[in-house]
Amino acid sequence: MTSPTPQWLPWRTAMQQALYGSGGFFTRERPADHFSTSVHVSPLYARAVAELLCRVDSALGHPADLVFTDMAAGRGELCAGVLDALPSSVAARVRAYAVELAPRPAGLDPRVTWTAQPPDGVRGLLFANEWLDNVPLDVAEADEDGAVRYVEVSTADGAERLGAQVGGADLRWLRRWWPRIPPGGRAEIGRTRDEAWAAAAGTLADGLAVAVDYSHELARRPEYGTLTGYRAGRQVPPVPDGSCDLTAHVAADSLPGATPVPQRTALRALGVTAARPPLSLATTAPAAYVQALAAATQAATLTSPSALGTFTWSLTPTPPLAAVASALT
Numbered sequence: 001m002t003s004p005t006p007q008w009l010p011w012r013t014a015m016q017q018a019l020y021g022s023g024g025f026f027t028r029e030r031p032a033d034h035f036s037t038s039v040h041v042s043p044l045y046a047r048a049v050a051e052l053l054c055r056v057d058s059a060l061g062h063p064a065d066l067v068f069t070d071m072a073a074g075r076g077e078l079c080a081g082v083l084d085a086l087p088s089s090v091a092a093r094v095r096a097y098a099v100e101l102a103p104r105p106a107g108l109d110p111r112v113t114w115t116a117q118p119p120d121g122v123r124g125l126l127f128a129n130e131w132l133d134n135v136p137l138d139v140a141e142a143d144e145d146g147a148v149r150y151v152e153v154s155t156a157d158g159a160e161r162l163g164a165q166v167g168g169a170d171l172r173w174l175r176r177w178w179p180r181i182p183p184g185g186r187a188e189i190g191r192t193r194d195e196a197w198a199a200a201a202g203t204l205a206d207g208l209a210v211a212v213d214y215s216h217e218l219a220r221r222p223e224y225g226t227l228t229g230y231r232a233g234r235q236v237p238p239v240p241d242g243s244c245d246l247t248a249h250v251a252a253d254s255l256p257g258a259t260p261v262p263q264r265t266a267l268r269a270l271g272v273t274a275a276r277p278p279l280s281l282a283t284t285a286p287a288a289y290v291q292a293l294a295a296a297t298q299a300a301t302l303t304s305p306s307a308l309g310t311f312t313w314s315l316t317p318t319p320p321l322a323a324v325a326s327a328l329t
Contacts, residue, residue: 007155010163011227012192014153014240015136020101024242026134027102031074031245037130038212038263038308039078042298046081048270049127053082055324056125056208057090066093067124067207071200072131073098075105079112095119118203126200126209132255133213133247135196138189139227140166140174142181148174151186158239177254178221186225190251197255201316208321215252215260215312222249250312258314259325264303266313266328274300 009017019025031037038045057066070079076098083096096112097119104114118126139151141162148171149162166174170189178187201209216222229236229244238246252260276296281288301307317325 008152008161008163009155009240010150011139011153011240012136014155015246017155018240018242019134019136019246021242025245026100028242037074038302038311039074039081039129041301041308042295043081043085044272044295044298045267045302046078047085048267048272049078049125050082050085051270052127052208052210052324052328053086053094053125054090055327056321057093059321059324060123060206062093063123064093065095065123066090067095067097067119067122069097069099069118069122069124069126069203071099071118071126071128072134073100075102076100076108076112076114078127078129080109083109083111094124095122118200120203121205122203123206124204125207126204128197128200128209128211130213132193132197132211132250134245135193137192137248138166138170139225140170140181140187140189142183142185144183146183148181148187153240155240158237158241173254177218177251180221182223185223187221188225188227188248188251190254193250194254194256197258197314197316201257204318206318206320208318208324209316211250211252211255211258211314211316212263212311213250213252213314214310215250215314217251217253217260221251250314252312252314255314255316257316259316259329261313261315261329262305263308263311263313264305266315267299267303269328272299272302274303 053068079096079098083091098112098114099118101116140148141151142148148166150164150166151160152163153160173189173191174187181187226249227238229238229246231244236244274296315325
């Protein structure tokens, strides 16, 4: 937990402290205990990522060292699932890295390297499932005169007040990517996410970087922002005291070099289908029918426009991977 002493801090500083500081939420908690991601919903997700890694492998000419980097790896569930789903000929060449600040979990596949930073200068696939939504950012609000000011927050109880006017690089970002903020309206300044994404994607000498998050684009920015908290499976007020996840949707169109694609589109391109198995299978092979029906139900959850299908995959390829990324759109 963070210090109980009340402090007024800009939201970016408060988020950094509450999520990643000493005793912060992500250094202490098991994310799956508080919210479910696509990784936790179905093994189909890891299989789809494994299929994508195989396509990257082919586009790169089957390198001797093929790297899979899992950003914000949680407890390594995606890394382990991808390794298990790969053909043995590919798995034998894969070096898997789970990037996370929490200690390595017991029992994780020994083939996974646990690290606080992604490997640099590698060839392969970098996959960031719900990472950028937790990259700390500043929140701005327009006052009654229309001046855009930073929002400061109390680390004790989440109370807020307006601080200094936004300027410099943050103001330039807002003018480009979130220009319409009515009095009382809010914006989440995504500059830090853009920089984090550029740095992560830049670790690839050749390959494809994918960021998966709830997102919005310029024409449909939320008037009051999206910052919220999660604890034990429930949405809660975003109090930066280390007791809950703090998350805000990503301005996907501002990410440098990225093409946003709906998750449902990308997963279908990777073979995830919610088509029900033929009813005749229930008679000829009942166990196989039940298994196929369960997979179809899981696929529907992953691709439904009213469920996880509303996630966005932001695709950032190096030039040799442009065709692989295009095939997902």
